[in-house]
Amino acid sequence: MLSYRPGETFAHRLDPRSKLCFQAGFAVAAFADTSLSWLAGVYALAALALLAGRLDPRRVVRAYWVVFLVLALGPVIAGIAVGPPWFRVEPALTSLRAVARVPPVLAVSAVYVHTTPVRGTRAAIERLVPGRAGQLLGVGTGLVVRFFPLVVSDLRRIRTAMVARGGANRPVTDRARRLAVQGIDRAMARSDRLAVALRARCFAWNPTLPALTFGRMDYPVAGIGVVLALSPLAQSAALSPLLATA
Amino acid sequence: MAQQHDSVALVGDETVEHFATAVLLAALTAALAQVSIPLPGSLPPFSLQPFGAFFAGLLLGPLWGGLALALYILVGIAGAPVFSNANAGLGYVLVGQGTGGFLVGFLLGAVVAGGIAHRQITPRSLETIGVATQVLALVAAVVVIYAVGVPWMSWALGLPVQRAAATMAPYAPFDLLKIAVAIAIVRGGYLVRE
Structure with missing residues (x-):
């Protein structure tokens, strides 16, 4: 089962919106043509996507093996003929070419799932769908x-x-x-x-974070914080003459 | 930091209720895709997934029922393993094992069922809707699911439409059984809420 894994790959660093856009565009392109050269290009691009997300293709196969199994039946079903010769090669090949377009599309969406947290997709949806x-x-x-x-x-x-x-x-x-x-x-x-x-919880159309204002007690607390943060500097300054004489 | 100084526009009570129901029906659709009833012998397990679309349409009407199924599909695209066999991803919705069209069919089926049952955007109480109308809504939903799913499958797998229809034909008796179960639920008044 594929799921999001934190990482530092190129695909991880991309905005979910651009990845969604690439995914959709890729699916459209994959289904645009069934010529062998086109298919080769689609597979090459899918391989690049896998590389960009550092996703092992074997993991994609493991995740979608049931899907691939059912897909493999497509050409068989297409080729079966009622009556001799019982199996026709031509429709089977047509179906095989159609089915061959599916694995790269699945691979690219697997890269998306692997590299995008759900909250990233959520944010993308909120920004992409208006209002x-x-x-x-x-x-x-x-x-x-x-x-x-x-x-x-x-x-x-x-x-x-x-x-x-x-x-x-x-x-x-x-x-x-x-x-x-x-x-x-x-x-x-x-x-x-x-x-x-x-x-x-006041579920609102325009949720706003509560406005933050500094109260009277905030100043000393913040002051102590700053002093504590600077304390190592003061300590080393106090110690340096002693160290010099030693 | 930029701050917004408009007054807070709370989401209306009715909207919150419909929205919460849509969220839970989306989760229920996802759960029904994972939990099936095993059948004896080599028969495929009896999946209750279409019930998500049925309930969403009947309980929530076309708009909110559609939102429930849209949420289901979006969550799958976002990567949660909500499709059958714990699959996920946009690729699965678009092509999958040729069955992606059925997911989109569920969405349209819920919208159609909701439209037939409620005949308005805001859902009405199921008490005010006749059983015959509800049954008609369910049957229409199944017709829509197949009308979208089968041609989609023929496109994805490169099969002639008749061949794709023949592939799905063995599942038809199960779907008739599902309609029967759904009708029993409707007639039993199990869906009527206060």
């Missing part, structure tokens, strides 16, 4: 990432409870209904609490 829609999408992205593991564990707990009570013997529609209803119930309870929490 209130952008703000809701930005804040929402952060919140969904926060709630996703909780809701997964809710669902797993429901499923375990169901199995513990002999639910595995119930028909699948019954199990699905119970899982869905319980899941939505818990999600709704969480959303009620989230709404209260957002309101309690």
